[in-house]
Amino acid sequence: MSSMLTRGMEVKARAPGKIILSGEHAVVYGSAAVAAAIDLYTYVSLTFPPPSHSSETLSLQLRDVGLEFSWPTKRIRETLSQTIDSPASSPTSCSSETMKLITTLVEEHSIPESKIEIAAGVVAFLWLYTSIQGDKPARVVVSSELPLASGLGSSAAYCVSLSGALLASSDSVNLDFSSEDWLSLGEKEQKLANEWAFEGEKIIHGKPSGIDNTVSTMGNLIKLESGALTSIKSNMPLKMLITDTRVSRNTKALITSVAERRDRHPDTMTSVFTAVDYISNELASTIQLSSSNDLAVVEKEEKVEELMEMNQGLLQCMGVSHASIETVISTTHKYKLSSKLTGAGGGGCVLTLLPALLSASVVDAVTAELQQCGFRCFIAGIGGKGLEIRFGGRL
Numbered sequence: 001m002s003s004m005l006t007r008g009m010e011v012k013a014r015a016p017g018k019i020i021l022s023g024e025h026a027v028v029y030g031s032a033a034v035a036a037a038i039d040l041y042t043y044v045s046l047t048f049p050p051p052s053h054s055s056e057t058l059s060l061q062l063r064d065v066g067l068e069f070s071w072p073t074k075r076i077r078e079t080l081s082q083t084i085d086s087p088a089s090s091p092t093s094c095s096s097e098t099m100k101l102i103t104t105l106v107e108e109h110s111i112p113e114s115k116i117e118i119a120a121g122v123v124a125f126l127w128l129y130t131s132i133q134g135d136k137p138a139r140v141v142v143s144s145e146l147p148l149a150s151g152l153g154s155s156a157a158y159c160v161s162l163s164g165a166l167l168a169s170s171d172s173v174n175l176d177f178s179s180e181d182w183l184s185l186g187e188k189e190q191k192l193a194n195e196w197a198f199e200g201e202k203i204i205h206g207k208p209s210g211i212d213n214t215v216s217t218m219g220n221l222i223k224l225e226s227g228a229l230t231s232i233k234s235n236m237p238l239k240m241l242i243t244d245t246r247v248s249r250n251t252k253a254l255i256t257s258v259a260e261r262r263d264r265h266p267d268t269m270t271s272v273f274t275a276v277d278y279i280s281n282e283l284a285s286t287i288q289l290s291s292s293n294d295l296a297v298v299e300k301e302e303k304v305e306e307l308m309e310m311n312q313g314l315l316q317c318m319g320v321s322h323a324s325i326e327t328v329i330s331t332t333h334k335y336k337l338s339s340k341l342t343g344a345g346g347g348g349c350v351l352t353l354l355p356a357l358l359s360a361s362v363v364d365a366v367t368a369e370l371q372q373c374g375f376r377c378f379i380a381g382i383g384g385k386g387l388e389i390r391f392g393g394r395l
C-alpha cells in the first residue's frame, strides 16, 4: 500500500475539536472527566512528490497562522540520525536531547514573536513526521475550523489529524485507498493514532491527561478516569452555547500553574480534585442512557447545570478562571443559564447549557449581550465522529 501512496497521491485526515463538560485539570491527576467531540475539524493534507520530481524537501504549511516551513531531507537526516529509523508501530516519547535537536531545525525559520507558541506545534510535527515517515520528502498542509489556543482542543485535533495522515500512508495501517469517502480506522489502528497523538500532545501540553486526543480520535461522548476510557451513550439533547472570549491562552502554562498550586497546597488541592471526580461521575451517570436513569429531561438538565456551576467554582479555586470567563458567567446568569469554562481556562471558551425548552428569543438575547462584550458565540454539534481518513479529492 505505501508504495502506491508514494507516487504523488494525496492522503487527507480530519480530526475534531472537543468540549469538556466536566473535569479539566483534575483529570491530569486521575480524576474523572467527561468530554464530547464537536463538529469543527482540523484537516491535514499529506502529499509525497511523484518519483520523477526532484524535490528533496519536507515542507509544512500552517494555513491558520500563515506560516510555512521547509527543510532539506538531508538536513533532517543529519540532525536526527539517532531517532529517525524507529518503528511507526511503537509510539515513543521525544527525549529532551531530541527535542533540543528538533528545536534547532525549527529555529532555522524565523517565527514572529506574536506567533511564537506555534513553535511547539512545529516541534510536535517534526517528531511525529520523522518517527512515522522518517526523512521522506513530502508536503504537509494543515488548516482548521477551530479557534487555536482557546480550549476547544486545537492541539489534540492537530496531533490526531497529523498522526492519522502519517499512519495512513505508512505500512502500519491498511485502508481501501481506492475509496474517495471519509474512512474510519479499525480499532487497533485508531489506538495507534491516538498513542502517537498523545506523544505530540506531550510536546504541546507538557503533562496531558490524554482526554483531548482520545475524544478527538474516537469521537462521541467519553469519560476518562485514571487513563481508563468509558464510552457514554446519551439521549439528552445537550445543546451548548460556546462563547469564545477571544482571550488567547496556553494550556501548558495553565497546567504548570495548577501543578505549582498543588505543590503549595497538596492536601487541599487533592480534595479539590476528589470533589471534581465526584462531579464528573455524577454528570456522566446523569446524561448516560440507562434503565436506572429515568429522570425527565428537565430534571437531568437542572442537575447538569448545577454540576457545571460546582465544577466552575472548583476551577476558579484551581486558579484557571479569568475576568472574561466571569463576565460570560454573570451575563448568562442574568438569563438563568449556567456556564463553565471548557478546556484549560485562563480565557478561551465558555460553555452554557441551553435547555431543550429554552425559547429562541432568550438564546438571541443572551447571544447579543455576549457579542456586545466582544465575545464570539456559536452552537456546535456535539458527539460526532472522530479521526477519519480520505484519499484523493479536495480538502
Ligand SMILES: Nc1ncnc2c1ncn2[C@@H]1O[C@H](COP(=O)(O)OP(=O)(O)OP(=O)(O)O)[C@@H](O)[C@H]1O
Binding pocket: 042, 062, 063, 064, 065, 117, 118, 119, 120, 121, 122, 142, 143, 144, 147, 148, 149, 150, 151, 152, 153, 154, 155, 156, 158, 204, 205, 212, 249, 250, 251, 252, 342, 343, 344, 345
Ligand atoms: N491548526 C493549527 N496550526 C498550527 N498549530 C496548531 C494548530 N492547532 C493547534 N496548534 C498548536 O497547538 C497550540 C495550541 O494548543 P493549546 O493546547 O494551548 O490550546 P487548545 O488545544 O486549543 O486548548 P485546550 O488544550 O485547552 O483544549 C498552538 O499554539 C499550536 O502550537
Ligand SMILES: C[C@@](O)(CCO)CC(=O)[O-]
Binding pocket: 020, 023, 024, 025, 026, 027, 028, 151, 153, 205, 207, 208, 209, 210, 211, 212, 251, 255, 342, 343, 344
Ligand atoms: C487542562 C486539561 O485537563 C484539558 C485541556 O483541554 C489538560 C489535559 O487534560 O491534557
Ligand SMILES: [Mg+2]
Binding pocket: 153, 154, 155, 156, 205, 212, 251
Ligand atoms: Mg490543547
